[in-house]
Amino acid sequence: MGTVYLVGAGPGAPDLLTLRAAEILKRAEVVFHDALVHPQTLELAALAEKIAVGKRSGRHSTAQKFINKRLVDAARDHEVVVRLKGGDPTIFGRAQEEIDALRGAGITFEIVPGVTAATATAAELGVSLTRRGFARHVVFVTPRTAAGERENDWAASVLAADTAVIYMGAGLAETISAELIRRGKRRDTPLALVESASLPERRVLPGTLADLPELARRAGLGPTVVLLGEVLRAVLAESTATSIKEIEAFLKHA
Numbered sequence: 095m096g097t098v099y100l101v102g103a104g105p106g107a108p109d110l111l112t113l114r115a116a117e118i119l120k121r122a123e124v125v126f127h128d129a130l131v132h133p134q135t136l137e138l139a140a141l142a143e144k145i146a147v148g149k150r151s152g153r154h155s156t157a158q159k160f161i162n163k164r165l166v167d168a169a170r171d172h173e174v175v176v177r178l179k180g181g182d183p184t185i186f187g188r189a190q191e192e193i194d195a196l197r198g199a200g201i202t203f204e205i206v207p208g209v210t211a212a213t214a215t216a217a218e219l220g221v222s223l224t225r226r227g228f229a230r231h232v233v234f235v236t237p238r239t240a241a242g243e244r245e246n247d248w249a250a251s252v253l254a255a256d257t258a259v260i261y262m263g264a265g266l267a268e269t270i271s272a273e274l275i276r277r278g279k280r281r282d283t284p285l286a287l288v289e290s291a292s293l294p295e296r297r298v299l300p301g302t303l304a305d306l307p308e309l310a311r312r313a314g315l316g317p318t319v320v321l322l323g324e325v326l327r328a329v330l331a332e333s334t335a336t337s338i339k340e341i342e343a344f345l346k347h348a
């Protein structure tokens with residue numbers, strides 16, 4: 095029996111892959127990959143059969159149970175099987191379901207971490223998610239729950255944190271903004287919505303918590319995260335200064 099590697103592909107840019115991940119991809123015989131994995135990353139797996147199992151743009155993803163079974167079956171026929179996931183496999187990546195299935199079938203597995211969207215986004219914004227004496231508590235949350243799942247109190251976590259990174263939240267922007275404001279978060283809390291971090295088509299939309307629904311309307315179809323907290327105040331101040339300068343320049347020439 096072979097080994098199944100749960101590998102983080104990073105946030106999008108192919109050069110944000112770890113050296114360990116690249117080395118395993120080169121040896122892979124089968125790669126089951128998410129939809130947003132960069133084509134150059136897949137090219138590293140030159141010997142492998144590549145099987146897309148991710149969901150994107152309204153297309154149905156392969157059911158998780160079926161992916162679990164395919165991983166187990168592939169490990170019975172191949173030495174090196176890769177499950178390649180966007181970002182880090184252990185952050186909102188359903189890795190535990192795959193780990194449980196592999197453990198249950200007695201199959202050896204290894205996790206190869208990747209750069210998660212939260213840190214790629216902080217890099218894009220040029221801010222630190224933590225800050226000495228000021229921001230000591232970061233949460234990664236999602237308000238999204240699948241059908242039949244128990245609701246989670248994501249808002250309580252965001253309210254308690256100095257910095258919050260909200261995954262899969264753009265479609266719920268109205269709810270996020272309204273719920274946090276209703277429960278006492280300041281309307282002017284600095285925030286940024288970042289789309290397609292690390293990729294050439296990246297977009298950074300800074301604003302405040304009250305602006306979130308409008309920012310989400312302006313975002314495109316790429317994956318987006320919302321970063322929230324005082325560590326973003328400088329980003330917000332800079333963008334306001336830029337807007338004021340642009341308005342002044344426009345008025346001068348009008």
Ligand SMILES: C[S@@+](CC[C@H](N)C(=O)[O-])C[C@H]1O[C@@H](n2cnc3c(N)ncnc32)[C@H](O)[C@@H]1O
Nearest residue numbers: 105181182185210211261262290291317318319
């Ligand atoms: C199913 S979760 C997977 C997260 C992934 N495992 C990680 O560690 O980044 C998908 C969500 O991650 C976020 N995401 C992934 N890549 C991103 C990127 N390049 N820029 C912004 N957000 C991203 C978005 O919130 C997207 O809806």
